[in-house]
Amino acid sequence: MSNFELIDLNLKLFNLINSHNHPFLDMVFYLITYLGSGLIIIPIVIVLYKINKEKILPVVFSYLISGLAVQVMKYFWSVPRPAALFDHIHIVGETLRTASFPSGHTATALALFYVLSQGKNIRLKTLFLILALSVGYSRVYVGAHFPLDILVGGIVGYLSGYISMKYNKFFDNYKKELFVVFFIPAVLFFYRLDALPFYIVDEARNAEAAREMLARSDFLVPTYNDELRTDKPPLHYWIFILGYKLLGVNELSPRVGSAVIGLAIVLLVYLFTVKVLNRKIALISASLLPTCLYSFLIFRMAVPDPYLVFFSTLALFSFYLGIVNNAYKYILIFYISIGLAVLTKGPVGFILPFGVAFTFIFFRGMLTPSHSDIKGVPQLLLSAVKSLKVFLTYRHIIGFLIAGAIAIPWYVIVSIKTGGEFASGFFLHHNIGRFLTSFEGPEGPFFVPLFLLLGFFPWSFFTIQVLFSSYKEKKEPLMLFLFLWVILHLIFYSISATKLPQYLIPVYPALSILTAKYFFQGMPCKRVSAAFISIFGLSAIIALSILGNKYAGELMPWLAFLGLPFLFGGIFSLFFNKYIHQTIAGSTVIFFLLLSGWLMPMSEKYFIPKKIAHVIEEQTQKSGVEPINTVYSYRYYDPAFEFYIRKKIIRIKEPSSLPELPEGALLISTENKLNGLINFKYRQLFKVRDLLRKEQVLVVKIEGE
Known part of the structure; x- marks a missing residue:
């Protein structure tokens, strides 16, 4: 069969099904079509929890695999819906015009059918098959899809169910890791990633600069509005351009890289913590990082910060492992990561990771028992000399050269191509100028700790106790290292004249591990913490009610509902404080999903x-x-x-x-x-x-x- 014959058959079948309609059938198929929606998994999991817990994981993973496969295919094959091609078709419910191929509802239905039908009950198998096929038929009947969309969606769903059952043992063995390290971050970072337009100034400018570079086929000189943009180095622009080439020029393309790199950072935190502590603390730390406020926001934005966090985190984790284990391969990764961090955001990509590394070696030497007989200034000088000697060995000198070879060439080339204008604008204006003069944001050093607490919300309820606890354990190398990681960033940005909330995001991996260890050792005052969360939830509801009514009544009249997860979560934790960590994480996930799934998409029509x-x-x-x-x-x-x-x-x-x-x-x-x-x-x-x-x-x- 030729392509033309296939298209003709596809259209004829669509017209045949869609044209034979009746008001009663409209109601029936409108209800049936919802059996393929994502919400159907919730009652299925609840029922399975009562009757067959072994099938919960295969059901969840078949749903995730089919959903991911369908979304990837939709982005690569941007096929219009029937309503976009024909004016006089029968439509029941919402009129959809884009992303027709393949059918996500059908894929979900067939994936769930495959898993649920595994057994000896023939009647049950028949029932599930009829329901799955009915979902596919309903999508054509309501005017949402062509028959070919249904066929391919069904194949995707069936294969997803097969894969989830075949690898069920693997999923079962690593269910906590898959859920905490992959599933929760993936949902938070990817869910409706393209629903919000570029409201944020930095997002709009970064995305446009990358688009202009692609349009000119010039991947060296960044411009914005056809004028030289000296704000940032190019690494994130290159990743945005890759997104444009794969997914087209839209809001999703430059954000996908941030979401992927966010997942990678969570994985890094988990793997590092497993290596230096244990699996339980690693799981807790991996659950904290994606559920803090700025992680949720930044890893969904088209900005360079996620890449800086990744390379800084990889550099510092590698440095610690290299020093503690005397492993040169980690030292090499440290310098390679620093080079890439400098290509991401400039000198700060070197200054802060290297500063943390140097101060760790310095204070580790200060706390060495063999030096306990030396006090005061001689002790400081001895530790400083020993620290310098560490970085003057041939291994570190080679590392410096590698970092320079990665970072320096682009700066030289772009400065030559722009007659020195980029070097002047970037280094003098956007780096030295921002450090010495307040360009934006509030003034005063006390704002930096506030930014830290705001960004690490809701886990910032424990941050002060966590930092005190880690300071008490400073003789333990890991605690000293992570504590210095946080403190050095706080000091650096307190001194800097320009202060912005996102500057402190690189400390969250360290703070997540410190907080996880604090929880693991037995968090004191659990009821007090739960009471604070309840009070916060109630205060948020009252504040959002007032602000929403005064400033955003036309936009979001039910803004106060955002505070409900924390109110209910706090109340639950008061009575079941054993599960306070899980409850806060769950409340935060619900809060973030309300933001990304309800509030952000609602605001688009006012853009x-x-x-x-x-x-x-x-x-x-x-x-x-x-x-x-x-x-x-x-x-x-x-x-x-x-x-x-x-x-x-x-x-x-x-x-x-x-x-x-x-x-x-x-x-x-x-x-x-x-x-x-x-x-x-x-x-x-x-x-x-x-x-x-x-x-x-x-x-x-x-x-x-």
Whole structure:
């Protein structure tokens, strides 16, 4: 059968099924189609917990495998839905237009059918098969899929069920690791990763810079709005470009790398902790890291910070293992990681990891019993000399050379290509300048500990006790190393004039291990901690009710619901404080899923740049032989304009410049800014309310006299 014959048969079968409809069947198949939704796994797991616990893991993993396979296929084969191709089809429920191939509902249904039907009960097998096939049929009936989508989705689901059953023993042996190290972080980092537009300034600029590099096929010189961008080195841009090549230019592509690297960091923490402590502490630490606030946010964003955290963590873990075990291979990994960290975010990628390494060697020497008879300044000098000697051995000198060979060439090349402009902007302005002068963020050293506590929420309820506890154990090399890792970052950024919350994310792997060890040793005052969490949950509900009603009533009227997981979790922990760690983790996961699955997607419809980009695209298509390459903005600007509009944006600050704009040019501004201007004629093309800035945003076309 040729491709044309297959397509023709696919369309004929769709029309045959979809056209034979009835109001009663609409209701029946609308309900049946939900048997293939992700929510169906919840009641199945609850029932299996009561009657057949052995099938819980295969059910969960068949669902995960099929879901992952379907999403990958949807991204690579972006097939439109029937509603996008035909106007007069029968649709029941939501009208879907994109990502038709293959059917995720059918894949889920067949995956679950395969696992649940394993047994000798023929009637039960028949029932599950009928239900699975009914789900596939319903997806065509409701107008959501073509028959070919159903066929391939069914094959994917069946194979997923087969794999989960075949490797059930492996899943059972490593179920805790798979759940804690892979499943929870994967859900938190990947779930609806593309649901939120580029609201954050850094995300928009980083994503656009990578897009422009790809469009120019210039992978050395970063630009933003066709102007040199000296903010960051290139490593994250290169990963974003890879995402664009694989998944297309969209919000998902530059974020996927951050999510993947987040998973890798959780795995690193687990493997390191298993090696230096034990499996139980490793599992706890791996559960803490992805469930703190900034991990959830940063590992879902198109920013360089996840890559800095990964290379810094890999470097420091490797250094510790290399020193303690006298293993040169780890020292090499330390320097390779530092080189890549410098390519990720500049000098800080060297200064902080190397600073932690040096201070660890220094204080380890200070605490060595053989030096107990030497006190004061001589002891300091002796320890400093011994520390320097460690790093002046040929092994470390070779390591320095390797790190330099990785990091330096790009800086040299880009500086030559830009006539020294990049070197000046990056090193003098964005590094030395930011350290000596406050560019953004609050001023004052006390904000840095607050940022640490905020970012490590909810585990920051225990951070002060954890740091005191680890300081008491400073004679133990691991505790000293992790304690210095945290403290050195706090000191460095307290001294720095520019202070931002994300600067402290590299300490969270160390803090997760310290907190996990604290929990493992027996957390004191569990009821007090549970009471604090309950009070926090109640306070959050009250605060979000007030703020939501005052500032975001039009956007998110039920904002206060976000506090419920912590209120209920805290109350539960008061009575069952043995499970306080698990309860806090569960409450946090629910809170984060509410954010990513409900709050963030809801806010997209109020995102102005996408709407403006659509209007400008329509005007570009109407312009005919004279394409619109430039768009102007007057006293209204969003850094995401460049990414979504994909044209050069020229910002106009003075009203006297407006009459000089060419006839037919497109201008973005607000109603208040344009009202009352004389000698300036325009035709309004689009008007939308910016609910956050409380302004009417206009897109206008300049007209002649």
